[in-house]
Amino acid sequence: MDRSRNRVLIVGAGPVGLCLALKLAKEGVASLLIEQLADENFLDQVPRAGTNHPATLEMYDDIGLYQKLEPRGIIAPLFHYWDREKTELIAEFDHVHLRNDTPFPFALQCERIKIVEEALKMAKAHPLIEVRMATNFTGFTQDADGVTAFVENEASEHEGLPGRYIVSAEGARSIVRKECGIEFEGFTYPDRTLNIEVAYDFRRHGYTDRNYISDPEEWSNLFHWKGPPERWRVHFPTKPDEDPDVLMAPEAMQKRLQGFLRTGRPFEIIGCNLYTVHQRVAQKFRSGRAIVAGDSAHVNSPIGGMGLNSGVHDAFNLAEKLARIWRKEADEAALDHYERQRRHIAVQHTQLQTIRNKKLLQEKDPVVRQRNHDELRRAASDPKLAREFLLKSSLITSIREAARIE
Numbered sequence: 001m002d003r004s005r006n007r008v009l010i011v012g013a014g015p016v017g018l019c020l021a022l023k024l025a026k027e028g029v030a031s032l033l034i035e036q037l038a039d040e041n042f043l044d045q046v047p048r049a050g051t052n053h054p055a056t057l058e059m060y061d062d063i064g065l066y067q068k069l070e071p072r073g074i075i076a077p078l079f080h081y082w083d084r085e086k087t088e089l090i091a092e093f094d095h096v097h098l099r100n101d102t103p104f105p106f107a108l109q110c111e112r113i114k115i116v117e118e119a120l121k122m123a124k125a126h127p128l129i130e131v132r133m134a135t136n137f138t139g140f141t142q143d144a145d146g147v148t149a150f151v152e153n154e155a156s157e158h159e160g161l162p163g164r165y166i167v168s169a170e171g172a173r174s175i176v177r178k179e180c181g182i183e184f185e186g187f188t189y190p191d192r193t194l195n196i197e198v199a200y201d202f203r204r205h206g207y208t209d210r211n212y213i214s215d216p217e218e219w220s221n222l223f224h225w226k227g228p229p230e231r232w233r234v235h236f237p238t239k240p241d242e243d244p245d246v247l248m249a250p251e252a253m254q255k256r257l258q259g260f261l262r263t264g265r266p267f268e269i270i271g272c273n274l275y276t277v278h279q280r281v282a283q284k285f286r287s288g289r290a291i292v293a294g295d296s297a298h299v300n301s302p303i304g305g306m307g308l309n310s311g312v313h314d315a316f317n318l319a320e321k322l323a324r325i326w327r328k329e330a331d332e333a334a335l336d337h338y339e340r341q342r343r344h345i346a347v348q349h350t351q352l353q354t355i356r357n358k359k360l361l362q363e364k365d366p367v368v369r370q371r372n373h374d375e376l377r378r379a380a381s382d383p384k385l386a387r388e389f390l391l392k393s394s395l396i397t398s399i400r401e402a403a404r405i406e
């Protein structure tokens with residue numbers, strides 16, 4: 001085979017595309033990474049959270065990324081459920097219960113932008129990874145021997161780039177998925193989520209680094225992120241028809257924050273954004289030599305921090321299959337195995353759990369609320385139940401279940 005074709009084309013240098021390239025390189029497989037953003041604006045992306053769960057930390061460690069991220073993040077062994085109506089801590093979960101299940105019995109609070117910054121540096125330095133920045137992917141073709149990706153490069157020229165397989169790690173708007181005619185099945189929530197970033201240490205009020213706060217009127221999430229500048233993100237639901245300019249007016253955000261926690265002094269607001277939440281899974285994860293992974297394959301509510309994590313798990317699963325195909329230890333049936341394992345996890349774990357998480361926080365029925373809170377209290381106070389709860393929330397259960405799928 002022509003040497004330039006004997007590589008995997010990866011569209012998108014997000015966490016999923018970068019982890020895939022780094023894991024393939026570790027297995028000796030070459031890749032070409034195509035990213036539309038340029039070096040100059042790569043770090044100007046909309047802030048997105050990054051609660052990284054234990055199973056994902058093990059994968060980062062495998063490719064040498066964990067060591068780069070740990071100093072830039074917060075090690076968070078605990079997370080809390082709060083009842084906002086009563087201003088009461090319902091349950092505290094401690095990852096210490098996973099000490100025999102993982103070498104990383106904690107979550108690492110490290111934002112997506114730091115992950116891609118560090119992973120991109122590593123990818124650029126690796127001889128088996130070619131990175132094309134400022135290159136916009138526009139479409140592709142495939143035949144029995146390989147694929148050709150069409151791009152508009154940094155010099156605004158149109159080029160066709162050859163490879164053996166193409167992986168779409170382009171995010172939710174995947175062109176590959178659309179060109180393959182793969183349905184993105186699911187729904188979009190009518191309400192949007194408002195994220196406000198503030199410089200204020202909520203720990204003095206008993207909160208920990210990760211907090212899920214239920215309320216029949218206005219649920220919240222509250223997360224701590226390492227500086228500089230040191231900051232906390234507070235998420236609030238908004239009504240479907242509310243005007244974004246009104247929602248994000250400084251006085252409106254201040255009022256919302258004071259409603260959440262009356263401090264008597266204005267909060268220092270350092271950023272905000274509004275986002276729409278989708279719950280969708282691609283009907284297929286593969287069409288011939290084209291494969292979807294990460295947000296191209298599935299999107300979900302960020303409550304519980306599962307999107308980025310399950311996308312990285314796709315990348316590792318897929319890299320192992322492609323490496324076996326390269327070494328001639330497996331044929332293309334291995335890619336159907338990827339689809340069977342990872343699509344099952346997307347539908348049966350990530351979707352169900354994230355939909356349940358949102359329902360739990362916004363529950364209005366007082367009887368159901370009470371029952372939910374009692375269950376959380378019982379799970380947190382019994383070590384066996386706590387371990388089971390944490391195995392699920394930290395995605396270890398989903399990895400173990402995928403491994404059992406033939």
Ligand SMILES: Cc1cc2nc3c(=O)[nH]c(=O)nc-3n(C[C@H](O)[C@H](O)[C@H](O)COP(=O)(O)OP(=O)(O)OC[C@H]3O[C@@H](n4cnc5c(N)ncnc54)[C@H](O)[C@@H]3O)c2cc1C
Binds near residue numbers: 048136175302
């Ligand atoms: C507010 C918010 C908070 C979140 N919090 C969490 C959390 O705590 N934990 C968690 O697990 N998940 C979280 N998520 C979800 C998480 O951000 C995504 O699941 C994750 O970023 C998906 O990674 P990805 O690599 O698949 O896609 P992306 O991160 O979307 O990356 C796609 C890349 O492809 C590039 N690209 C797109 N189109 C093209 C093209 N045509 N040509 C070339 N390049 C292209 C983009 O520029 C980008 O670099 C959150 C999401 C939001 C919106």
